Amino acid sequence: MSAVILNVALIIVAVVFAAAALLATYRIVHGPGILDRMIASDMLMTTLICILGVEMVVNRHTTLMPVMIGLALTGFLSSVAVARYVSKRRDPK
């Protein structure tokens, strides 16, 4: 009974994560500014980390935990770099 509930929940979770990733991809493609694209790609990366966790739940192992550490540690660097160079391009008077 509980295994059935878990399986149904896993299907729903997969669909919802796919929808969230699609929404982030839409914002990356259509975003009006480069900062909106960076926000969306940041969110897409966090969604990827969560999907790695869901995969570990499905297959009942914890071998992907170091990958999650690496993504959580380095994922913000691109946002910081882009924001740094974008904010320098203020028109000098």
Place this chain on the structure above:
Amino acid sequence: MSGADAVNAVLDILTAILLLLGAYFSLVAGIGIIRFPDTLTRVHAGTKPQVFGLACILTAVILSTRNWSAIAIMLLILLFQMLTTPAAAHMIGRAAYRRERPDDDRLFVDELEQAVELAHGEPPPAMDEP
């Protein structure tokens, strides 16, 4: 139903609830990124729920694999995420403020305006004229 079976059932249902909660937060972030009108509001939508959603997912991993020694790695991941997500959001918000001024009709209080104009050598707007 024996005791171990009952414990397994409870842990499975808890795992399902936590996974659904994490997925819900991710979906809310996606909808917020699409629906919000402004870069600053999109920063709010995109980064704020991700830490709690990730915490739910990681707790679900621990509960489903029953690998209690992975709690330390899980806490490390959460710590790094809590350290890096606000840093990235802060940098993006700063750049967004300086690059495209937020619309005045949507922004009621602008405490940064004086500081930015002071930093760029322009006279601040007269706030406390005698």
